[in-house]
Amino acid sequence: MKAYLGIDVGSVTTKLAVLDENNKLIAHTYLLTSGKPTAMVQQGLVQIKEHLPPDAEISGVATTGSARYLAGVVVGADLVKNEITSHATAALFYFPQVQTIIEIGGQDSKIIIIRDEIVTDFGMNTVCAAGTGSFLDHQALRLNMSIEEFSRRAMNHQTPVRIAGRCTVFAESDMIHKQQMGHRIEDIIYGLCQALVRNYLNNVGLGKEIKPPIVFQGGVAFNQAIVRAFQEELATEVIVPPHHEIMGAIGAALLAHEEMTGYNNRRSQFKGLDVSQIKYNTSSFECKACPNLCEIAQLQTDSQVLARWGGRCDLWERAPSEEAK
Amino acid sequence: MRVSMPHMGNLYIPFKALFQRLDIDFVIPPISNQRTLSLGTKYSPEGLCIPFKLALGNLIEAAEMGADALIMPVGNGICRLGYYAQTQEQILHEIGYANVRVVRIGISEHKLLGLLKTIKYLANNASWPRIISTFRFGLTKLNALDRIERIVQKVRAVELVKGTANQLFAQAVDAIDKADDYNTLKKAQADYLDRLDRIPKDPQAQPLLVGIIGEFYVLLEPFSNLDVESELGKLGVEVRRTTFTSSWTKFSLFLNSLGINEKDRIHRAALPYLKRDIGGEGWESVGEKVLHAKEYDGIIHLAPFTCMPEVVAQNIMPSTRESIPILTLICDEQTTKTGMLTRLEAFVDLLQRKRRAGTNKQPRVTVRGGYT
Numbered sequence: 001m002k003a004y005l006g007i008d009v010g011s012v013t014t015k016l017a018v019l020d021e022n023n024k025l026i027a028h029t030y031l032l033t034s035g036k037p038t039a040m041v042q043q044g045l046v047q048i049k050e051h052l053p054p055d056a057e058i059s060g061v062a063t064t065g066s067a068r069y070l071a072g073v074v075v076g077a078d079l080v081k082n083e084i085t086s087h088a089t090a091a092l093f094y095f096p097q098v099q100t101i102i103e104i105g106g107q108d109s110k111i112i113i114i115r116d117e118i119v120t121d122f123g124m125n126t127v128c129a130a131g132t133g134s135f136l137d138h139q140a141l142r143l144n145m146s147i148e149e150f151s152r153r154a155m156n157h158q159t160p161v162r163i164a165g166r167c168t169v170f171a172e173s174d175m176i177h178k179q180q181m182g183h184r185i186e187d188i189i190y191g192l193c194q195a196l197v198r199n200y201l202n203n204v205g206l207g208k209e210i211k212p213p214i215v216f217q218g219g220v221a222f223n224q225a226i227v228r229a230f231q232e233e234l235a236t237e238v239i240v241p242p243h244h245e246i247m248g249a250i251g252a253a254l255l256a257h258e259e260m261t262g263y264n265n266r267r268s269q270f271k272g273l274d275v276s277q278i279k280y281n282t283s284s285f286e287c288k289a290c291p292n293l294c295e296i297a298q299l300q301t302d303s304q305v306l307a308r309w310g311g312r313c314d315l316w317e318r319a320p321s322e323e324a325k
Numbered sequence: 326m327r328v329s330m331p332h333m334g335n336l337y338i339p340f341k342a343l344f345q346r347l348d349i350d351f352v353i354p355p356i357s358n359q360r361t362l363s364l365g366t367k368y369s370p371e372g373l374c375i376p377f378k379l380a381l382g383n384l385i386e387a388a389e390m391g392a393d394a395l396i397m398p399v400g401n402g403i404c405r406l407g408y409y410a411q412t413q414e415q416i417l418h419e420i421g422y423a424n425v426r427v428v429r430i431g432i433s434e435h436k437l438l439g440l441l442k443t444i445k446y447l448a449n450n451a452s453w454p455r456i457i458s459t460f461r462f463g464l465t466k467l468n469a470l471d472r473i474e475r476i477v478q479k480v481r482a483v484e485l486v487k488g489t490a491n492q493l494f495a496q497a498v499d500a501i502d503k504a505d506d507y508n509t510l511k512k513a514q515a516d517y518l519d520r521l522d523r524i525p526k527d528p529q530a531q532p533l534l535v536g537i538i539g540e541f542y543v544l545l546e547p548f549s550n551l552d553v554e555s556e557l558g559k560l561g562v563e564v565r566r567t568t569f570t571s572s573w574t575k576f577s578l579f580l581n582s583l584g585i586n587e588k589d590r591i592h593r594a595a596l597p598y599l600k601r602d603i604g605g606e607g608w609e610s611v612g613e614k615v616l617h618a619k620e621y622d623g624i625i626h627l628a629p630f631t632c633m634p635e636v637v638a639q640n641i642m643p644s645t646r647e648s649i650p651i652l653t654l655i656c657d658e659q660t661t662k663t664g665m666l667t668r669l670e671a672f673v674d675l676l677q678r679k680r681r682a683g684t685n686k687q688p689r690v691t692v693r694g695g696y697t
Contacts, residue, residue, distance in 0.1 A: 066663065084671035118682050119675045120650065121643075124668065207643050291358040312552070312662070314488055 002059040004260070005048070005270070006252030007041060007075065008086065009033060009067035012106025012134060013219060014040040016048050017249035018056065019257060023093065027051035028246050037067040038299070041074050042276035049273045060260035061270045062086075062252040066107075073299055073307040074280060076271035079252075079259045086251030088112050088119045091215045093254055094241055099211040102230065102238070103247075104200070104220035106133045111204050123204050131200040133220045135168050139175065139192060143185065147223070150189060154225030157190035164195065171195060190225055197229040212236045217247040280306075289315055326350065328428075328447050329387035330396040331380035332357050334545040335470050336570055338502045339463035346459040347448040354386040357548040361386060366658050368416050373405070374629035375549050375656050376542035381413050388422040394447065399429040404604040404634055464574065466501055469514040471571040473497050476521050478565065481558025482532035485525045491555055493520055532563040533676050534620070538613040539627035540606050540635050543656045544568050550627050551662050553654065553669070557625075560673045565621065567613065568606075591616060598641050607634030611641050618647035623676045630657035650675055 001020055008015040010033065018027040029047040033040050062079040063071040064086040072080040083103075091101045092114065101112040109131050113121040125131060140150040161183045164174045171192065178188050201210075214236065220226055221244040230238045241247060260266055284297045294311040308316040327350045330340060337353050344351035355361065357379050365382030384395050395417075397410035414427035428447070431439045445456055473494065480490040497517035504510035535557060543549045544566060554564045576588070588609060595612030602608050614624055626642070628635030639653050652672045654665060 066667075082667045082670040082674070084667070085674040116682070118679055119671075120679075122671055122675070124664075207640065291355055291360045293359055 001053065001055050001057065003052070003056040004060045004253045004257040005058050005062075005075075006086070006249040006254070006256060007044070007061065007063045007065075007071050007077075008083065008246070008248035008252060009037045009041060009063065009065040009071045010083075010105050010107070010248070011066055013245075014044055014065075015246040015249040016041075016044040017243075017246050017253050018048060018052060018058070019250065019253045020056070021257075023254060023257065025243065025250065026053060026056065028243065028249065030245055033067075037070055038074055038280045038282060041071050042280075045075070045273050046276050052273075058268065058270050058273070060256035060268050062256035062259065064248050064252040069307070069309060070282075070299060074271075075275055076269040077256075078266065078269050079256055081252055081255050083248050084110060084112060084119070084122050084124075086248045086255065087217055088114065088122075088251070089254050090247040090251030091217065091241075092117055093250075095213060095215055095239065098213050098215050100208075100214045102200070102214060102216045103218045104132060104216075104226075105218045108132060109200055109204050109218075111200075111208055111210075113208055113210075121208060123206070123208060125204050131196050131203065133218075135171075136192075136196070136220065136223065136226075138168075139172070139189070142172075143189070151223040151225050153186050154190040154193055154223075155228065156186045157225075158184065159187055160194055161187045161191035162195075163188070163191040166199060190229070193223070193225040193229045194233070196226065197233050201233065210234065213239060215239045215241060217241065217244045219245045221245070284310070287311060287316065326394050326447070327352060327390075327392045328394045328396065329354060329384070329390070329392035331383035331387075332546065333542060334547065334570060335498055336467075336545075338470060338498065339467040341502065342466050343444065343459050343463040344447075346462065347444070347451050347456065349448050352387060352390045352392050354383045354390065354392075357383060357546060362548075362658055368420055372631050374632050375658060376406070376540075376546075376629055377409055377413075378658065379546065379549055380409065381416060384413055384417060384425075384427070385420070385422075388417060388425050393422075393425050395425060395427050396430060396443070397427050399431055404632070406605075462507070464571075465507065465510060466504070467571045467574060469501050469510060470498065471569040472514065473501075473517055473521070474569070476518060478554060478558070479563055480521050480524055480526065481555065482561050482563040483526040483530040485527055487559050489524050490521060490558070493517060493524070530561065532561055533622045533673065533680065535562050535564055535676070536613065536617045536621040536624045537564055537566040537627065538568075538610050538617075538624060540610075540629055540632055541568060541573070543627045543629050545570060549629075549656050550654070551656075551660065551665050553625065553627070553665070556666065556669055557673075560669065562673060562676075588612075598645055599638075603634050603637055605632060605634030607638040610635060610638035611645070614642050614649070614651065615645055615647045618645075618649040621649060622680060623650040623652070623672065625672070626651055626653040628653060628655055630655050630659075650679065 004019050006017045012033055014031045014033045016029045017025060020026050027048050029044050031040050031044055061075055061077045062081055063077045064081045064083050068080050087101060087103050091098050096117055099114055103110045109125045111123045112119055137147055140147045161178050164170045175188055175192060216227060216238045221240045227238055227240055278301060281300050282297060284295050287294045287296050292312050296308050296316045297310045298308040299306045328344060329352050341353060361379060361382035364385045365378035369378045369381055387395055397413060399407055399410045410427045410429045417425045428443060430443050441456060445451060477490045477494045484490050500513040504513050537544060557564050591609050591612035594615040595608055599608055599611045610626060626639060628639060642651055652668060
């Protein structure tokens with residue numbers, strides 16, 4: 001049985017999804033990236049191998065997410081795709097009528113506008129992480145509760161407190177202020193969820209025509225309180241797909257399938273599920289060829305450099321296989 | 326007196342020709358790089374735009390090379406640029422270059438005459454015929470550079486080995502810089518146009534056509550926009566831009582004084598949505614979007630962070646009747662290549678799928694998932 005693997009390596013989590021020939025999800029995994037994208041991809045492959053039916057043969061691989069190039073080299077990807085296209089592909093596959101995708105991950109948030117099954121516009125947060133998962137994590141940690149408890153307790157609000165959500169720093173001091181005033185913690189954290197939603201709509205969603213059906217993807221969609229806050233603010237239903245947290249990986253797998261079976265009928269470059277045996281090193285150096293002093297990152301095994309990137313020009317990208325520097 | 330000026334793309338080449346021929350002591354600061362930006366950012370008020378910061382960095386690096394007469398454009402009513410020369414002069418004095426003078430060239434009035442008078446002054450009162458003839462030679466170099474760049478923008482999208490056109494372009498810039506007379510210059514131009522023509526290209530390619538619009542400086546200085554045009558070329562996109570240094574010079578120095586304005590057409594297109602000049606290139610951005618909506622597959626709008634005119638334009642553009650996918654990229658010292666590439670890749674995917682859907686109307690047949 002042919003199968004297609006999608007790998008989404010984000011800033012906070014690493015997701016892998018395998019689809020069969022009928023695009024049915026047959027295996028998936030969700031790990032914390034913990035700042036070690038290479039090791040986590042390898043670990044993810046080990047887990048996938050355990051879940052995979054024995055007759056499944058990976059016939060195409062695509063990577064996405066902020067470490068898509070790195071992951072692509074590690075596994076031997078057939079396609080490296082940006083996360084916007086991947087998320088849109090997955091959402092369109094399950095919900096062909098979708099007109100708006102809200103995606104909130106660990107460090108970034110996106111909006112994707114779709115009309116007639118085609119992406120017509122998109123936006124990403126630029127300078128601020130006030131509306132992302134990491135911020136919620138941080139606040140939950142500060143209040144000494146797990147993110148699950150945070151979500152559960154926020155749902156128990158009575159009269160939400162208005163929190164200034166424009167900036168994480170202001171939001172935090174405003175929350176502390178409201179705590180010291182004696183507001184209920186449930187009302188404060190739901191107020192924070194509302195602030196995050198307002199911030200998202202006013203920044204990422206600015207100037208975008210948000211029409212239903214709306215699909216909400218990404219790890220933050222686990223948080224029931226955020227979903228509720230979106231529904232209240234937009235006054236419409238917000239659909240959270242069952243596998244919302246791995247939609248990027250599913251989208252990548254769909255794109256891998258399309259890439260490998262379309263007009264080009266290629267052979268997969270995939271290095272196999274046992275790639276976890278290989279030891280990879282990442283390092284970086286400053287290029288001194290010109291005054292730009294670019295920081296060049298490189299991925300290497302013991303014997304050879306596999307890839308380099310990070311330069312303003314393609315001086316180092318051109319010759320990846322020479323001696324390690 | 327040692328003369329220098331900030332960089333903007335290849336503008337230094339015609340000026341170098343001009344000053345050399347007039348025997349002016351002239352130095353060129355290093356091409357804008359990370360050090361330039363760090364220096365400029367360090368000594369600039371934080372809220373100013375990247376054109377100010379990079380130009381200041383260039384001026385500091387020029388001052389380090391002993392330059393004491395630094396040329397900066399100024400003007401009335403265009404934007405904060407009107408005060409940049411004065412502010413930069415003050416900053417240079419404060420950080421220890423007490424003898425440096427910033428020589429202002431008015432680009433909103435005086436124009437040609439003002440520029441020529443400044444050159445005459447810098448050239449130690451050289452004769453008018455000598456100034457006019459060298460000025461013409463400088464302009465010819467500028468035209469040659471821009472003609473070649475227009476072809477490079479096309480070739481980048483379809484070349485088989487990515488990066489070939491850029492390498493040739495760098496050589497062409499060098500050859501034009503070195504050309505000492507009209508003959509050599511003409512030969513260099515013809516030679517490189519021919520070599521660009523002979524680069525192996527994908528005969529099947531039907532590249533997407535993307536228009537680049539926005540603020541003048543970030544359009545013309547590749548360092549400030551993280552070389553967005555080459556990145557688009559790598560993604561197989563042909564870039565078209567109406568703003569070139571040569572056309573701008575031609576119009577703002579000569580034809581405008583005769584009452585001919587290339588921008589009239591662009592302004593007319595913008596009229597239903599914006600009735601007046603709002604500074605910078607805000608009016609032009611709106612007009613170009615409207616004008617080219619039918620012609621291009623998509624538009625990339627470049628704007629410096631904190632640029633008021635472009636922010637206004639950015640907010641008008643989505644609501645015009647003439648619709649076309651548009652991506653605004655904000656250029657700043659904080660802008661990262663990774664963030665830009667993700668947006669560019671997604672934008673190119675969007676345009677490709679849109680084109681495919683437009684040419685192939687029958688619905689895609691795929692197995693649907695089971696959630697709905």
